[in-house]
Amino acid sequence: MKIVVIYKSKTGFTKKYAAWLAEELSADIFEFEKVTVGMLTGYDTVIYGGGLYAVSINGIKFILKNLDKLKGKKIIVFATGASPERKETTDEIRNKNFTLEQQKHIHFFYMRGGFDYSKLKTFDKILMTLLKWKIKGKKELTEDEKGMLAIYDKPVDFTRKDNINKVVDCVRKQ
Structure with missing residues (x-):
């Protein structure tokens, strides 16, 4: 299984999680700005990470506008923010960023990052x-x-490497 991790990080917290995921999953890793949808054709799993800004996932439009081109691939999106991880927080982010139809095709996770x-x-x-x-x-x-x-x-950093475990489990689950 070929895996790619793409991230958009303004302050480094999302980048840290992306690097941990890439290392754990032996995945390729790219900054958002260096990726084209054509580059993703050779991957089975696409993981995208972006920081939160007013409950919106930074850069998520790239994934959403290309969902049709990513059909047949496992799509995982994670967002990072300063708020503690809670079900209502995760649900709010998921529902604000993805339609119900998109939620059927995207596995979503929230991981606490930090603020600087x-x-x-x-x-x-x-x-x-x-x-x-x-x-x-x-x-x-x-x-x-x-x-x-x-x-x-x-500045505060709430990142913890074990927060990636749920994403890793999702990737490895068939």
């Missing part, structure tokens, strides 16, 4: 600052909102 404001580009810093102000303006904060405010000034 200093690694963001200017535009993303502006967006995150606006989000920070919006959260600070609330009278009552959720635990996730309190957590987001706490990590703005101090």
Whole structure:
């Protein structure tokens, strides 16, 4: 079985998971920007990873617009974000990014990444600052909102290699 891991990572957390998956599965690995759909024809399994931005998976449109060309392949998508992994979080991400029909063909996983404001580009810093102000303006904060405010000034890395196990199991399951 030939496997490829493709990733789009702004701050390194998705890249870390992609590298761990590629190593564990003896897969080829490519940055999103270097991939064409034609390159994927020789693979049986395509794994795509992207960070979350407002519950949207960074770069996922590449996979979605090429689903018809990837028919017959196992398609796995993973997203990384700062929020803890919870069923409701995973369901929200899945339902926002994939139609019910697409969900029949895509195996989806969420893995907790981290947050490092200093690694963001200017535009993303502006967006995150606006989000920070919006959260600070609330009278009552959720635990996730309190957590987001706490990590703005101090980078956090929640990545754990064993988080890839569920993806690895999915790849190996026929």
